[in-house]
Amino acid sequence: MEYPSKLFVGHMIGGRYKMIRKIGEGGMSHVYLAEDLKLPGKLWAIKESVSDPKLYSSIRDEAQLLISLSHARLPRIVDFFPPDNDGYTYLVMDYIQGITLEKYFSGYRGRIPMDSILQLADQLLEVLDYLHTHEPAVIFRDLKPSNIMLTEQLELRLIDFGIARNYKQEQTQDTVKLGTVGFAAPEQYGSGQSDARSDLYGFGALLLYLSTGGTSSEWTERAERNIRSDLPRQLIPIIRKLLQFAPENRYASAAEVRRELAAAIRQEPKPDPKRMRDIAGRISTQVIALLGAGGGTGTTHTAIAISHYLARSRSKVALVEMNVKSPSFRRIQQIVDGNKALAPGSRKFEVQGVDYWRQTARADVITLLSGSYDYVVIDLGTFRERERLEEFLRADIPVIVASGAEWRQQDILDMVHGLSRYPQQKWMYFLPLAGPDAVQRLRKQLNTSQVFSLPLHIDPFEKSEDMDRALQRIFQGILSGAQRRRRFRFGL
Structure with a gap:
């Protein structure tokens, strides 16, 4: 920067805006985060610019330009301090978190x-x-x-x-x-x-x-x-x-x-949402992706339960963890390995016929899809982790896991609204432990019949008659691989 900033942490301008920290700089400007002392808790971005005296009009032009604009994708300008004797001027505008x-x-x-x-x-x-x-x-x-x-x-x-x-x-x-x-x-x-x-x-x-x-x-x-x-x-x-x-x-x-x-x-050609056959005539891998509408909804628990339900029908199943911040799969692997220290690079382990893949990158998922699995179940974590949204949207069966509590259903409504630009015809909504009233209320609000309650299932690794009946009813006519293998078994 050719010109140093006059602002510093704790400095105040206009008797109102108190600097909290610098959040950016570039060209001929510095940007600070500031607290509004007249509106406690309100934060603004203060842009400090320096202009040659001959160009003082340019910063005024920028202020007038922003004042005249009103659009959700543009910052609002709420205050303007014209150039001082040294050419420093200040724009007070929306602080955009991100x-x-x-x-x-x-x-x-x-x-x-x-x-x-x-x-x-x-x-x-x-x-x-x-x-x-x-x-x-x-x-x-x-x-x-x-x-x-x-x-x-x-x-x-x-x-x-x-x-x-x-x-x-x-x-x-x-x-x-x-x-x-x-x-x-x-x-x-x-x-x-x-x-x-x-x-x-x-x-x-x-x-x-x-x-x-x-x-x-x-x-x-x-x-x-x-x-x-x-x-x-x-x-x-x-x-x-x-x-x-x-x-x-x-x-x-x-x-x-x-x-x-x-x-x-x-x-753009779209893949058939139904199970497709490759050149050899083998039924290709079907992907089930689970995304939580918020924290603590039971996304991982539900993903485990679905995976073991499929494995019990003699399907070959991979359960993939793409929520890199979650410690769940690491803890499961440690238990499987007798609480030993995990070997470097050891991310695959097996539990009761299900292959678990811990902290998996997208490139690895693509490899799994070209392998011998009937199903790949992906635990995507919560909706806030938007970098994994593509896997949810591309899945054959996208599942949103949400709380059945009435006071938390706004989470799922906000999520669906935030994704309204995407086709949602094949999305399914699972509400663990939700009552019939909660299911009917959400079906009405989302205008879909694809909202389901899941029963109490304390140990998702073990068979539960109630959970199996619920999943069989939900996935009937959708999970081709499981149906195919059940028919084969009964024909023996």
Whole structure:
């Protein structure tokens, strides 16, 4: 930073905002988390910027720009302190809890779940459409991972309007050439004035960057070769058109791109949700994924019970733990091994005919699916761990485990609402120990008959007549492998 910050922990501005800690910096600005002393418990983000005296109007422009905007994916500006004698100025805006897309991407080592990429792309186009149809149109001009925040629910927010500007129709080129190399459109470097199509170029660069594991943000033959195999192929010509050098060769609006993306995704071939046969005629592996609507709902307990129910029908079953923070499988393995220290790399163990896979990565799951298992049951932990959402959505049988207590049913309603953009026809809802009234109430609220109560089952490893009857009733006509093996056994 060329200029040091005047703010520090405990410092107060405006007799109201008390600094708690620094939460970011970049370019010519620092960002602090501040407590509002007039609204106890309320937190704001304070952006401190430094401007050359000749450019004092730019920060005022940013403030006026933000004040004029109102969208759920944009921060609200609630206070503004104009430049002091040294050129320091302060914007008070919404504090958005979450992480930047840059950090989220880094945490995945460049392999964000494809469903998450498509979800973020749609959200970004939504807010760009709002900006571009604003009167006057607002051009963001700096779409990059560090300028995008993600909430815990993977909701997107644009956070830095430092170089955004209103589009001026009479202007032939930008007065100031700004934007991040690799994501900014060519016209932002002097070949013309940036407009809505410049942001669409930035959107295309960002989409390509996410789809190539961070290796490319400009369209080249090498970039196309690096595109992930799970990206819907119909999206490739869309990205290529977004990244055309000449603005007139790109899409005209964010709304148009959003329609094209939605149509391309709908055209992507979908796997048959029923059991499919491979070339050899063998019935392929069926995946059951369990996701808890909240903590303490019994997700792991239910996953174990289902796995051993299937194993007792002479099916070959793998139970996979993808909730890396859970100690459950480690404790089970220690008991199985006689409380000995676990050998490094020893993640597979067997209990009563079920293969347990502890703290398993997605690549390992793909390997299991190509193996000899009839069923792979995946324990995904709770909904808050959104990085495992893709496995839930791709499962043949997605199961949400929730509490039957009335005071906790809001957890499942919030979860379903948060995932409303995804098809939910085959989702099932399990409520351990819930009474008939709770089941009927949730069926009515969710408008589905796929809500089931599970009986008391103290030891999920052992057979329970009540639990077996419940699971047999729930899975009747769905679990092809178990039915096939039961028929074979009875024919002997």
